[in-house]
Amino acid sequence: MTDCSKVLEELKSDDNEIVREAAFQAGELQCADAVPQLADLLTTSHLGLQEAADHALRRIGGKGAVQAVVPLLRSDDAPVRNLSMDILREVGAQDFASLVALVHDDDADIRIFATDILGSTNSFMAVEPLCDALLKDPEVNVRYQAAVSLGDLANPAAARCLNKAMQDDEWVQYAVIEALAKIKHSSSVDALVKALNSSSDLVASMIVDALGEVGNIKAVTMLLRHLDKSPTALRNKIVKAIVGILGGKSLKLLSASEREKLREYMLVALNDEDEDVQDAAISGLGYLGGEKATEEVLNLASELDPDRDRDRLARIIDDLSNIGLNEGMAAALNCGEFKKAAIAIEILSRLEGAEVSGVLMDAFGNGDREIKRGILEALVGTAGDEAKEFFENVLESEQDGSMLKSAINFLGGKLKDVDAVDSIFALLSHSYDDVKEAALNACVAIGGEDVNSRFVELFSSEEPIDRLMAVFAMGKINPLGNLEQIRIALEDEVPDIRKIALEALHDCAADSESMSLIFSRLHDENRDVRLTVIELLGGCYTEEAIPYIIQALQDDDDWVQIRAAEALGEHREESALPQLITMLDSPHKLVVLKVIEVLGAIGGTMAFQALLEASNSDSDPEVIQAAEDAILRIQEEQGEGD
Numbered sequence: 001m002t003d004c005s006k007v008l009e010e011l012k013s014d015d016n017e018i019v020r021e022a023a024f025q026a027g028e029l030q031c032a033d034a035v036p037q038l039a040d041l042l043t044t045s046h047l048g049l050q051e052a053a054d055h056a057l058r059r060i061g062g063k064g065a066v067q068a069v070v071p072l073l074r075s076d077d078a079p080v081r082n083l084s085m086d087i088l089r090e091v092g093a094q095d096f097a098s099l100v101a102l103v104h105d106d107d108a109d110i111r112i113f114a115t116d117i118l119g120s121t122n123s124f125m126a127v128e129p130l131c132d133a134l135l136k137d138p139e140v141n142v143r144y145q146a147a148v149s150l151g152d153l154a155n156p157a158a159a160r161c162l163n164k165a166m167q168d169d170e171w172v173q174y175a176v177i178e179a180l181a182k183i184k185h186s187s188s189v190d191a192l193v194k195a196l197n198s199s200s201d202l203v204a205s206m207i208v209d210a211l212g213e214v215g216n217i218k219a220v221t222m223l224l225r226h227l228d229k230s231p232t233a234l235r236n237k238i239v240k241a242i243v244g245i246l247g248g249k250s251l252k253l254l255s256a257s258e259r260e261k262l263r264e265y266m267l268v269a270l271n272d273e274d275e276d277v278q279d280a281a282i283s284g285l286g287y288l289g290g291e292k293a294t295e296e297v298l299n300l301a302s303e304l305d306p307d308r309d310r311d312r313l314a315r316i317i318d319d320l321s322n323i324g325l326n327e328g329m330a331a332a333l334n335c336g337e338f339k340k341a342a343i344a345i346e347i348l349s350r351l352e353g354a355e356v357s358g359v360l361m362d363a364f365g366n367g368d369r370e371i372k373r374g375i376l377e378a379l380v381g382t383a384g385d386e387a388k389e390f391f392e393n394v395l396e397s398e399q400d401g402s403m404l405k406s407a408i409n410f411l412g413g414k415l416k417d418v419d420a421v422d423s424i425f426a427l428l429s430h431s432y433d434d435v436k437e438a439a440l441n442a443c444v445a446i447g448g449e450d451v452n453s454r455f456v457e458l459f460s461s462e463e464p465i466d467r468l469m470a471v472f473a474m475g476k477i478n479p480l481g482n483l484e485q486i487r488i489a490l491e492d493e494v495p496d497i498r499k500i501a502l503e504a505l506h507d508c509a510a511d512s513e514s515m516s517l518i519f520s521r522l523h524d525e526n527r528d529v530r531l532t533v534i535e536l537l538g539g540c541y542t543e544e545a546i547p548y549i550i551q552a553l554q555d556d557d558d559w560v561q562i563r564a565a566e567a568l569g570e571h572r573e574e575s576a577l578p579q580l581i582t583m584l585d586s587p588h589k590l591v592v593l594k595v596i597e598v599l600g601a602i603g604g605t606m607a608f609q610a611l612l613e614a615s616n617s618d619s620d621p622e623v624i625q626a627a628e629d630a631i632l633r634i635q636e637e638q639g640e641g642d
Contacts (some may be wrong), residue, residue: 066092087412127158130149195207321350342374440473
């Protein structure tokens with residue numbers, strides 16, 4: 001009380017700064033006795049005082065605050081009125097009686113303010129006075145605001161009076177329709193549909209949108225009845241609403257005559273100026289189908305910009321995929337228009353079956369290079385044995401690299417076609433590297449003794465690329481059976497071949513002879529080869545491998561040291577600690593940081609002491625921070641262990 005007494009005194013000061021601070025204090029201390037003075041401050045022209053009073057009145061709230069602010073709604077100063085309304089929107093519910101009394105005020109403006117404020121109370125108690133204002137107030141703007149506020153409350157109890165108000169002035173109807181759409185009460189469907197018969201085109205359009213938002217299925221039958229007698233623009237809206245309510249799959253549950261009628265009107269709706277209406281029609285047609293629908297939607301889709309309209313185009317393709325294959329789709333594929341044909345290819349790539357493959361293969365000869373590429377890519381994903389001969393012909397007759405890759409991937413990767421080995425193997429000498437790579441992977445996928453023998457023979461080539469491909473393939477097809485060739489490859493003059501030879505040993509690394517071959521390249525002159533050795537040893541971590549990994553810590557190359565340290569840290573190899581600790585003196589910061597990280601991972605007394613010493617040295621701040629982080633990790637893990 002003493003504090004509030006001081007605030008009340010300071011609110012009388014002539015110093016605006018003192019008054020402003022006192023107003024804020026009144027709010028913090030919940031000084032209800034200060035409410036009249038705070039309300040007076042709202043009428044001042046000093047923005048700082050207004051702000052402080054506004055804040056305080058919201059904090060204090062209660063019946064007193066509401067009753068003190070209500071009279072300010074009659075102010076001639078618009079900013080004061082607006083500020084008062086805003087405060088009452090937040091605290092007005094704390095004195096409903098005062099707000100309800102305003103609903104019956106003689107001044108229409110005050111009644112508008114009151115109905116506005118009631119809509120912000122989020123209280124069931126506001127429904128009855130607002131309904132009373134909606135149905136009985138003589139001023140149209142009051143009734144309009146009452147409807148808006150009932151929509152803001154979104155309480156189902158308001159549906160009854162809103163339904164009755166559908167017979168009101170058109171201006172009020174706008175707000176009523178929007179409110180009913182927010183409330184989504186089933187009882188409103190009948191009232192909204194009934195009003196369709198006597199409403200202007202604009203109101204009718206709003207009603208249809210509202211029915212779509214309400215989403216009650218019983219509106220569908222009544223909307224279907226309005227299709228034939230509605231003007232085109234409204235009919236398009238009805239189509240959108242029906243699709244929105246039913247969803248695509250449920251459209252199939254309509255009667256045959258209803259489906260046919262709706263299909264025809266959906267085709268018309270494709271020409272509506274509203275994209276949302278178009279998209280609803282497209283979605284519906286995706287389930288009701290038809291050749292005509294395919295043609296019309298493809299025409300629309302081909303006019304879209306693939307970049308700007310990417311998301312919309314993707315949805316259209318999904319919808320057309322629901323329709324499936326028909327003559328309209330086949331015609332688009334052969335139309336000679338790139339964009340339309342490309343869309344058709346994308347759709348067909350999502351479908352399956354020999355009939356789809358047949359349509360794509362038939363269109364191949366009519367397309368330009370890009371269309372041909374697209375057709376082949378689609379077939380790779382969807383076709384089966386029925387396309388085997390077709391792709392074998394492509395392999396023999398086409399020169400385009402992308403087309404060749406599609407044929408290779410299909411015959412080798414998908415069908416593993418032994419009959420195509422000769423043609424695919426020949427492409428290992430193709431001028432394009434990506435074609436060579438595809439052919440190599442396809443040969444590996446086909447596999448078998450015959451293919452392996454071809455690579456054994458290729459290994460004797462003078463060309464390094466031939467030997468490299470041969471070693472790769474032999475390692476994938478039969479590494480143990482090709483161990484002698486891999487042993488020779490490990491001595492090849494080309495480092496990449498030695499590296500590939502090592503990688504060929506990966507799957508049989510547990511074999512002692514293979515492990516010996518891996519160990520033999522630990523001192524290879526090429527860093528990448530040595531890195532591959534460490535990667536392999538880290539992956540097949542055994543007691544036999546540990547000394548070799550520790551030995552690699554002394555490699556001349558920083559990255560070999562780092563990868564070796566990582567492998568030891570991953571497996572928490574305590575026997576490596578002495579060698580790792582000596583590396584803290586490395587002149588290479590990156591090595592030191594990695595060793596610190598590994599010491600933290602391995603843990604234990606020896607690692608802890610070494611890190612503690614590193615953290616207390618005069619080293620680089622980054623090194624010290626890394627050491628502290630590693631120490632913390634050891635401590636945390638020790639704590640979990642305890």
